[in-house]
Amino acid sequence: MLDETGFRPHGKHLIAGEWVATGQTFRSSPAHGAAHDFSVGTVDLVDRACRAAEAAFAAYGWTTRAARAAFLEAIADEIDARGDAITAIGTSETGLPEARLVGERGRTTGQLRLFARHILEGGYLDRRHDPALPDRQPLPRPDIRLMERPIGPVAVFGASNFPLAFSVAGGDTASALAAGCPVVVKGHSAHPGTGEIIAEAIHAAIGRCGMPAGVFSLVQGGRRDVGQALVQHELIKAVGFTGSLVAGRILFDLCAARPEPIPFFGELGSVNPMFLLPEAVTARAEAIGRGWAESLSMGAGQFCTNPGIAVVIEGEGAGTFASAAISALREVTPQIMLTDGIADAYREGAGRIAAGAGVRDLITSVCDGREAKPFLFRVAAADWLGNHDLREEVFGPLGLIVTVRDTEEMLAVAKSFPGQLTATMHMDADDAAFARRLLPVLERKAGRVLANGFPTGVEVCDAMVHGGPYPASTNFGATSVGTMSIRRFLRPVSYQNIPQDVLPDDLV
Numbered sequence: 001m002l003d004e005t006g007f008r009p010h011g012k013h014l015i016a017g018e019w020v021a022t023g024q025t026f027r028s029s030p031a032h033g034a035a036h037d038f039s040v041g042t043v044d045l046v047d048r049a050c051r052a053a054e055a056a057f058a059a060y061g062w063t064t065r066a067a068r069a070a071f072l073e074a075i076a077d078e079i080d081a082r083g084d085a086i087t088a089i090g091t092s093e094t095g096l097p098e099a100r101l102v103g104e105r106g107r108t109t110g111q112l113r114l115f116a117r118h119i120l121e122g123g124y125l126d127r128r129h130d131p132a133l134p135d136r137q138p139l140p141r142p143d144i145r146l147m148e149r150p151i152g153p154v155a156v157f158g159a160s161n162f163p164l165a166f167s168v169a170g171g172d173t174a175s176a177l178a179a180g181c182p183v184v185v186k187g188h189s190a191h192p193g194t195g196e197i198i199a200e201a202i203h204a205a206i207g208r209c210g211m212p213a214g215v216f217s218l219v220q221g222g223r224r225d226v227g228q229a230l231v232q233h234e235l236i237k238a239v240g241f242t243g244s245l246v247a248g249r250i251l252f253d254l255c256a257a258r259p260e261p262i263p264f265f266g267e268l269g270s271v272n273p274m275f276l277l278p279e280a281v282t283a284r285a286e287a288i289g290r291g292w293a294e295s296l297s298m299g300a301g302q303f304c305t306n307p308g309i310a311v312v313i314e315g316e317g318a319g320t321f322a323s324a325a326i327s328a329l330r331e332v333t334p335q336i337m338l339t340d341g342i343a344d345a346y347r348e349g350a351g352r353i354a355a356g357a358g359v360r361d362l363i364t365s366v367c368d369g370r371e372a373k374p375f376l377f378r379v380a381a382a383d384w385l386g387n388h389d390l391r392e393e394v395f396g397p398l399g400l401i402v403t404v405r406d407t408e409e410m411l412a413v414a415k416s417f418p419g420q421l422t423a424t425m426h427m428d429a430d431d432a433a434f435a436r437r438l439l440p441v442l443e444r445k446a447g448r449v450l451a452n453g454f455p456t457g458v459e460v461c462d463a464m465v466h467g468g469p470y471p472a473s474t475n476f477g478a479t480s481v482g483t484m485s486i487r488r489f490l491r492p493v494s495y496q497n498i499p500q501d502v503l504p505d506d507l508v
Contacts, residue, residue: 274426275311280426301372304421335373
């Protein structure tokens with residue numbers, strides 16, 4: 001049966017090909033439209049899903065690249081076939097506009113298809129061969145081949161702010177499946193209906209492609225013990241997570257404390273600082289200010305790459321930049337946030353920033369319920385450097401301008417940042433000399449460094465890095481976006497003197 005969204009969730013978990021209910025339910029909290037009941041996840045369901053994933057790995061881990069590519073393409077096709085229903089339930093649950101959900105669905109299917117093409121090319125396997133040297137002195141060398149191999153079942157936690165691209169069939173799931181690893185997803189309770197319909201698409205693709213049923217499972221909602229059981233299950237070999245620093249650090253520590261520690265690939269947030277270099281400010285302070293306001297408020301500021309901090313040398317240019325940002329932010333209408341909890345945290349974060357020593361209010365707002373309006377603050381570098389709380393992410397359309405005396409103090413501020421997903425330089429040609437000094441600092445702080453742009457919007461491609469030094473992410477050598485994300489779920493294996501007819505097909 002259908003409701004006004006075009007899709008009525010049944011509220012069950014998908015465990016190795018079976019839709020399963022438990023005795024307890026929770027009710028969704030949509031931004032608009034009907035609420036629905038969903039079965040609460042349990043530790044027992046986690047165990048069943050993980051054991052099914054391990055059983056599936058015996059077959060799926062040794063499928064051909066062509067078979068896995070066809071599977072990824074089939075998932076993308078099945079998601080597109082449900083496009084209107086996905087958009088309807090997604091906008092109802094999250095409050096995100098229709099255009100955003102349509103674009104995010106395209107990103108989700110696009111990365112599935114990109115990963116399919118990428119694994120067919122085979123370069124990600126990093127195949128190497130040192131032929132035998134039987135006559136080498138003083139000792140002969142054996143025949144040694146190397147190839148990347150899948151690690152086993154992977155746990156994925158759905159993200160609150162991207163109900164499609166970073167959730168059930170998002171980048172973590174797509175990259176793990178591309179690598180040859182079965183996936184167990186813990187769905188996010190902010191959008192369980194969206195998670196369910198995406199799981200239905202994956203379930204249909206499993207049937208179309210003849211994949212083992214345990215290659216994918218979805219456990220909906222649940223208490224904290226469900227997530228804990230998932231990351232601590234002995235058959236899980238890695239975890240993908242996008243979310244808050246607090247929750248991510250708890251899960252990271254659980255992974256590290258296991259009898260067999262496993263990698264936790266957590267993307268935990270970032271303030272994504274922008275540095276406005278002197279000549280760029282002189283030439284186009286107003287344009288940069290308006291562009292920043294647009295990026296800052298996009299999607300109610302609920303992007304992990306939201307540029308929350310701008311660093312600029314005090315003076316007339318800084319005033320022009322601030323005035324332009326103020327003017328543009330005052331034009332922003334109230335926006336619905338993803339959950340009531342996120343809206344509460346946004347208001348609390350704004351209060352924390354406002355209470356900081358030396359912080360001046362430029363725009364203050366009254367935010368009711370689940371709505372968000374912009375906040376803008378200003379602080380001098382001396383006060384900034386003395387208050388670590390000002391460097392913590394506030395998830396929403398809140399900006400902080402940090403004014404510095406000169407380029408030397410700008411360097412000091414840059415060095416004070418913890419790890420970031422992105423860092424941006426706004427610069428003109430005559431800023432190049434200072435930019436060459438600043439870039440090595442930013443390179444150590446962020447996974448992606450931009451010039452003359454805004455970091456919201458992460459391209460899914462071969463060269464993208466979406467990650468960075470802690471606390472932006474828990475593994476600075478990895479990315480959760482782009483084809484390199486597949487490598488997180490692989491490990492190198494050397495094959496010494498293995499006969500040709502025994503070697504994996506990709507090595508022959």
